[in-house]
Amino acid sequence: MSHPPMQRGEQETAVVPGQRDGTAPDTAGLRFDLVARAPEVQGRIEAHLHQQCGVDTQAVRDCFIWNGLQSEVDPGGELDVEDVFLRRAGEVFEAQAALTPDSVDRALLCLWVHHSSVRAWNHTYRVDLLMKCMLRFRDIVRRDWDLKARPAPEVELALRLCELVRLEIELEDCLKTGSQLRYSEALDMVIGSCRGLLHDAEDDAGPVGVYVRGEVAVRREYHVMLRRLHRALVAQSAGKERERFEVRKELRTLVNTWPFSSVELSKMNAHRQALERLREAHADRRKQWMRIDEGRIVYLFPFGVNGIDYETVRSRLKRSFGEGAGPVRPSAAIDHFTYHADIWEPRLEPSKRFDGLELILPKVRLTIDGDTVEELNAALRFSPMGVHCLRLERTVEDLYPSGLHAAMFRAAREHGTVEVSCEGTDRTWDRLARFARDLILRQLPEALAPRGGEPDAPVGIHRGRSHVLIRVLRASERGREFEPPSGDEDRPLVQDGNRLLELVGSSVLLHSAPDAKESLWDWIRLADDHSRKIWNQRNEGDLLISTENTTVIAALDAPNFISGDLEALAEFTACLGGMMAAWNHQLDAYRAGVSEIIAGYSLPGADRAAQVEAMKAKRMQMLEFESETRQVIALLHSPGLLRSPSNAAELRRLLAVKGIDEQLASFSERLNEVMADQSEATLQRWEVDRQQRVRDSLTAAVSALSVCAAISIWQAAGFWTPFGWGAATVVVAAWAAVYVSARWVSYQGGPWSTARFLAGFPMRALSRARTGLARARMRRIARP
Incomplete structure (x- = not known):
């Protein structure tokens, strides 16, 4: 990230331009020196706001920690908390802004927000939410402080410093899109903002003006150096670097002059190392560069469904074509998405097949910048096995390592802001992961919800981790990145996986899809291989590379239908994560339900x-x-799932290298623990208690009847008086009633509990009668 860390323990000497004579700036009534980047300045600002104004600085800082709120509002992480987050932040901002009486205090509050936002930036990838929160603060204080009618120069400078941070966050967001055009434009905008802010701060001799000049001067130099490094990378990659940039020497000079933070230094060093590695790769004429001439990239978002079976899913999804089906309406439905794939065993029972309904969705477009638009084919797949996924794919051509690395990043939640659109709807999304989340967790539950007399069993959808599948069909060797297309027919084609891994840029294939970006060429600094490879799946040189969230298939000398079989197996394996997520949630829900029943008992x-x-x-x-x-677990490891024994062997290898076997073993262990828990023993104990209560009640009743029968016999024989025997009968009956009642009261937990139980008995009886009638009606409907 391109921002000062402002963290505890940061020991740096501040250099404030404009204060070279050793005198402290005018503090305008402040009890401390407001010096930019001094280690203690943020603590003093916080103390002043808290002690002099009564501002809850902790509450202001917490407004920028969105992930803490996520754990409170939605512990499962399934929903978006943006609206709740911004509403709570707005309430805090309004309350704290009202506590600042004068312009200096208000400027200090803005500086505290600046510090809090920078601090939050160190720990979150949701920069879009962070920027919206900063805009909410700006709009609220401008309204509440009426800055338009009563302008305050120091407050304006502090607010513009916050705006500069927001532009820096946008700069990082543009970097994470992989777009050279957007990143270059954002860099120019940040540098221009620094220059304008410095110019306007020159006229303010107060403490806030001095602070802003000191902070912005350092940031301007930092971003100017970043721009020089970026331009050098672009020129070197294109083979147009005419004047050699002595990056180490200039960085040393810059570091000795300006008090850069550790984060800024690390970012500049990352660019420096990328530039040096790029120069080394171009200087070695023996090294050739990788270019994917033709291939396919598939983004998989697996999920599982709990609460309803496949047939119910299938029947309810047929409604997705009607009115009110949601913003993304399917254009077609296919009952068997493996209709043209004969690798799966067709004689399996329907409930055990990896086959089923496919909803064809309208095309999805990703607008990265003015020059780059990617179009994806989209579909939702559902199988009786419980392996479901959202699948988006596109073909790629003439892709160099930088473009491939950016394409692998597209499915990540950490990706930068782009425009995602879908045919047939005016709605747009800001990243592909957000589109997938809304489709799976918002629109799909609505489509699967029961309607009109259907059983209202709750439906749960649980997502697995996204996965990127890359299938290399043709690759060639190039002299450098972005080499002109002239002479393409003379460029040697890559024949096998061994040669592919020798080319510059192959490290992109060996690593998982990124979750952050250091620079547009950070891929050249990737460490040695951390992946797991399967060699010679079918032919010599065939290569399958597996990482945590990617699978690469490079069967370069095999026909497409052969590598297509490998792709189908890899997709199936990657989508098992959604099924596992649903399974594990089922175990958690069972444990929670059992605990609730035991507590309710x-x-x-x-x-x-x-x-x-x-x-x-x-x-x-x-x-x-x-x-x-x-x-299902037994079927995954059996040869009966696939028609070909060789494909079955390939699937077993994939299950091993993708870590699915470990996940299945862990799940089986958890399942054994759940099945061996105390619920069965608890149920048996409750049943024994119930049976003992019934036996005691029956014993008391039978004993009372026996005594009454004996009394009748003695009375008929003429022993004693009728009144005496009548009294004895009443005593025996009363004893039996008291004994049985005592057993019931003890069983219910006391007299008051028994009274409440009896009071609610009519309603429970009515509810049970209604349930029984509904079941009988449904049985009549289901009867042929």
Whole structure:
């Protein structure tokens, strides 16, 4: 990141331009020197705001920590908390802005917001949310302080310093799009903003003006150096670097002159190392560069569905073509998405097949900049096995390492802001991951929701990690990156994976898709291989590369239909993550449900019979789940899933190198723990208690009846008086009633609990009657 860290423990000597005579700037009533980049200045600003104005500085700083709010509002991380985040931040900003009485205090509050936003920038990739929060602060204070009618120069300077940070964040956001055009334009804009702010701050001799000049002067030099490094990288990559940039010498001079932070130094050093590595690669004429002449890239967003079976999913998704189906409406439906792929065994039971419904979606377009627009074919796939995914693919041509690295970044949540659009809707998204999230977690649950008499079982959708699949069809050797196309027919084609890995730029294929960007050429600094490779899948030289979130298939001398089989297996393996996510959520939900039932059983007035039935239903549901999951796990490792034994062997190797076997083993261990938990013992104990209560009640009743029968016999025989025997009968009956009632009261947890149970009994009986009638009606409907 291109910003000063402002973190604790940062020991740096501040250099403030304009204060070379050793005198401290005029503090205008402040009790401390406001010196830019001094280690203690932020603590003093915080103390002044808190002690002199009563500002809750901690609350202001927390307004920029969105991920903490995510854990409060949505612990599962499934939803977007942007609206809640901005609303809470706005309330805090309004309250704290009202506590600052004069312009200096208000400027200090702006400087504290500047520090808080920079601090948050060190720890979040959601820079879009951070920038919106900064804009919310700016708009609120301009309105509440009425800066238009009562301008305050020091407040304006402090607000413009915050705006400069926002432009720097936008600069990083442009870097993460991989666009040279946008990054260059953003760099120029930041440098221009620095110059304008410095010019306007020259006329302010107050402490805020001095602080702003000192801070912005350092940032201007930093961004000017970044621009020089970036331009040198562009020129070197294009083979047009005429005047050699002595980067080490100039960086040393710059570092000795200006008090750069450790973050700024690391960013400049990252650019320097990229430039030096790029020069080394171009200087060695023996090295050839990789270019993907033709290939395909597939972005996979796997997910799993809980609560309904495949047939229900299929029938409800047929409604996706109707009105009100959501912003992304399918254009076609295919009942068998593996219809043309004969590698899967067709004689499997329908519930065990990796086949099923495919909803063809309109084309998705990614507008990166004015020159780059990528068009993706999109589809949603559902299979009876529970392996579902959103699939987006496009063909690639003439792709050099920089372009390939940027393309691999597209599916990441950390990607920069672009325009994602879909045919048939006016709505746009700011990144591909956001489009996938809205489609899977917002529109799809609406399509799967029950309607009109359907069982209202809750439907849960759980996402796995996104995956990028790259299939290299043709690759060639080049003298350098972005080499002109002249003489293409003379360039040697890459024949196998061994030669492919010898080319400059092949490190992009060996590493996972990135989650951050240091520079547009940071790929050349990637460390040695951390991937796992499968060689010679079919032919000698065939290569399959597996990382945490990518799979690369390079069967360069094989026909396309051969490498297509490998692609199908790789897609299947990558999509298992969604199924595993749903499985693990099912285990967590079972444990939570059992704990809730056990806690409810002990509550006063609880319907313990209903709790026992609920526990039985949970246990039966888990037994069915165990049977289904173990069948799928066994099927994954059996030769019966695929038609060809060689393909089955390839799948087993893929399961091993992708870590699926480890995940399945971990899940099986968790499943064994759940099935061996205390729920069965608890259920047995509850059942024993219930049976003992019934036996005691029956024993008391039978004993009372026996005594009453004996009394009748003795009375008929003429022993004692009728009044005496009548009184004895009443005593025995009363004893039996008291004993049975005592057992019931003890079972329910006390007299008051029993009273509440009896009061709620009519409503429970009515509810059970309605449920029974509904089940009978559904059985009549389902009966042929």
